[in-house]
Amino acid sequence: MNPTRRTVLLAAAGSALLPALPATATAAPRAAAALQPYTSYWYPDSLPAGSPGAGITWRSLKSWRAAADADLAFNAAAVPLAPRFTPVPANATARADQARIQSLVSFGPTAGNPSQGSATADSYALTHWAYLDELVFWGGSSGEGLILAPIAPIVDAAHRHGVPVLGNVFLPPAAYGGQLQWTRDLVQRDAAGHYPLAAQLVAVAAAYGFDGWFVNAETGGGDSALGAAMLGFVKELKALAAAKGQRVTWYDAMTVNGSVSWQGALNGQNQALFQAADAMFLDFRWSAGTLAASGRKAEQLGRERYELWAGVDVESNGPDTSVDWDAIVPADAPHTTSLGLYRPEQTRNHLPAGHTPDDFHAADDRFWTGRSLDPARPDTTDRWRAPAVFVADRSTVTSLPFASVFSTGHGLRWYEDGxxxxxxxxxxxxxxxxxxxxxxxxxxxxxRPTVAFDFADAWRGGSSVLVAGALDEPAVLDLYATRLPIGPDTVVELTHRAETGGVRVELAVATAEPDAAGAAPPYTYLPLPAGSGDGWRTTAVRLTGLSGTVHALGVRLTAADGGPVRWRLGRLAVRDRATTPAAPTGARITAASGGDLRLAWNHPAPGTVRHYTVHRVLPDGTRRFLGGTCQRAHFAGGLTPAPGERAARLEVRAVGELYTSSAPATVTRAW
Structure with a gap:
């Protein structure tokens, strides 16, 4: 078996968190002057000796200024952190007020992660946000940069689901290229005794729209003076971060005396650093005894035991990882601490070459939901204790209008109106x-029929929900836990298609919570008009006779002859009235190089926009989708003239929450 990056380091330097190999081995080569924007990364101050590898730009955080950041418009998140609520749990074992889950994910190479997605469906399209409380954008390396800011698409998706995202500060072990000078650079003080890089980190997070920092100091060789400086730095970082609504998580590596010694526990070696931060990730060497003692110690310090993330390394084996679950989340006692999942993108990375989005989501559902693939009926014989088994899910669906086309954030094609x-x-x-x-x-x-995101057809975006299989009895599919107000004009719209005949569809609406955890919502079933043919159709259902608040939405499917079905749901929307956003204004090309363009535009009411789409209009009038973004800037690459075309014509539209599109703003580029 090939060793993982982490096990290679373990042999040389002990237990460590390892984001990435040196940049020359991982970064995608690219021209230094390319217009394609990438994620931002820095060294604290001083740069390495020599020259960076292909496609890498060495930058100093100390000299960063938002006004001079040419890629900020592409990298700044646009979606604010949504509030969320906890419905009655889907099963009797999931708990709402105990262990939480942090996820440390590497979405791509430090220096080669495009700011606005890329032309492949092969990506870690995380979708199980309902179980997460914190996402760390994992990365950084000695050859690229040590401080990594999350790209906007991840922050926007996480915020839409109510999940904060942290950037990563990685000071690597010497065995992995770490230099103690970089640690000293990070904790340097100015003439007034302040830590200028603490202020810089907070300024970056504020400008980029993410939620704080994970600080991972693993370069050995420090002394008590460096330990004291680090403690002062973390205290100031937390104070400045709290004033901006940001948070700080500390990794159990450097101790208060400046040495690196992974404890796997909260104790006297790291207690002061935990107290200086909002939370701490406990190294993987914990035991049942040290976790129990750590939880007690946190409470003795006046902190919550669930502010400790017990690290579980799933990078190699995913849901086949052997874990002492009863040490963290016992089934018959209060949870001991929270859970920190290191590298759950294994669900994608372990797949063979040629895998599809369907393959990925099947593996990811296994990881987050468990072997039963149904959180309402967990498999108690499953050795993998999936998050859905012990953590209650959360939802952000609380206001009108609300709509979903079940886009997972990747696809084999892009669909519009089917x-x-x-x-x-x-x-x-x-x-x-x-x-x-x-x-x-x-x-x-x-x-039970199978239910999955499917990529062979969609109404909008790249995916739809496919229900397939035998249906000898009616089946109710839970869709959304909500807190949506019902008014006299409230309408629910479903865009769906039956690929086999004889499927009767009813909208399931619950205006109250279930009586107990694991129980079904008290649904009222509202029939959809019967249709014919196998094409997409949109049906509107008025919530006549219902009042109060919608707590749950689903569908009930009945096969006329009890035979197999194939039925797709492409869109669900809840509204009081139809709304269309205003058009963008001031569309312009801000930079161009051959067929590579940077576009920008304005919008009079950006809060009404879900995202923007960019299309190219060909000489024959055909509109071709080029991309979408939540930002008011977009990179379009590799354009070439169509036959007889003197200028490329591009259109930018604002798309509202109901997926209605504005009139276009048009810009042209002469060939």
């Missing part, structure tokens, strides 16, 4: 919808 608008595979998490949190709860007295 037609293919681009044959190019794509990924862009900022275009991900608020997705059903309980995937997939199916309630039936008969054989």
């Amino acid at each position: 037609a293919v608008a681009s044959d190019t595979p794509w990924n862009h998490l900022g275009l991900q919808d608020r997705l059903p949190s309980r995937r997939w709860v199916v309630r039936t007295g008969g054989e």
Whole structure:
């Protein structure tokens, strides 16, 4: 078996968190002057000796200024952090007020991660946000940069689901290229005794729209003076961050005396650093005894035991990882601490070459939901204790209008109104919808059909929900836990298609919570008018006779002859009235090089916009989708003239929450 990056380092330097190999081994080569924007990364102050590898730009955080950041418009998140609520849990074992989950994810190479997605469907399209409380954008390396800011698409998707995102500060072990000078650079003080790089980190997070920092100091050789400086730095970082609504998580590596010694516990070696931060990730060497003692110690310090993340390394084996679950989240006692999942993108990375988005989501559902693939009926014999088994899901669906086209943030094609608008595979998490949190709860007295995101057809974006299989009894599919007000004009719209005949569809609406955890919502079933043919159709259902608040939405499917079904749901919307956003203004090309363009535009009411789409209009009038973004800037690359075309014509549209599109703003580029 090939060793993982982390096990290579373990042999040389002990237990460590390892974001990436040196940049020359991982970064995608690119021209230094390319217009394609990438994620931002820095060294604290001094730069390495020599020259950077291909496609890498060495930068100093100390000299960063927002006004001089040429890529800021592409990298700044646009979606604010959404509030969320916890419905009655889907099963009797999930708990709402105990262990939380942090996820440390490497979405791509430090220096080669495009700011606005790329032309492949092969990406870690995280969708199980309902179980997460914190996402760390993992990365950094000695050859590229040590401080990594999250790209906007990940932040926008996470915020849409109510999940904060942290950037990463990685001071690597010497065995991995770390230099103690970089640690000293980070904690340097100015003449007034302040830590200028603490202020810089907070300024970056504020400008980029993410939620704070994960500080991972693993370069050995420090002394007590450096330990004291680090403690002062973390204290000031937390104070400045708190004033901006940001947070700081500390990794259990450097101790208060400046040495690096992974404790796997909260104790006297790291207590002061934990107290200086908002939370701490405990190294993987914990035991049942040290976790129990750590939880007690946190409470003795006046802190919550759930502010400790017990690290579980799933990079190599994913849901086949052997874990002492009862040490962290015992089934018959209060949870001991929270859980820190290191590298759950294994669900993508372990797949063989040629895998599809369907393959990825099947593996990812196994990881987050468990072997049963139904959070309402967990498999108690499963050795992997999936998050859905012990953590209650959360939802952000609380206001009108609300709509979803079940976009997962990647696809094999791009669809608009049921037609293919681009044959190019794509990924862009900022275009991900608020997705059903309980995937997939199916309630039936008969054989259970399969339910999955499917990429062979869609109404908008790249995916739809496909229900397939035998249906010898009616089946109810839970879709969304909500807190949506019902008014006299409230309408629910479903865009769907039956690929086999004889499927009767009813909208399931619950205006109250279930009586107990694991129980079905008290649904009222509203029939949809019968249709014919196998094409997409949109049906509007008025919530006549209902009042108060919608707590849950689903569908009930009945096969006329009890036979197999194939039924797709492409869109669900809840509204009081139809709304269309205003058009963008001031569309312009801000930079150009051959067929590579940077576009920008303005909008009079950006808060009404879900995202923007960019199309190219060909000489014959055909519109071709080029990309979408939540930002008011977009990179379009590799354009070439069409036959007889003197100028490329591009259109930018604002797309509202209901997926209605504005009139276009047009810009041209002469060839």
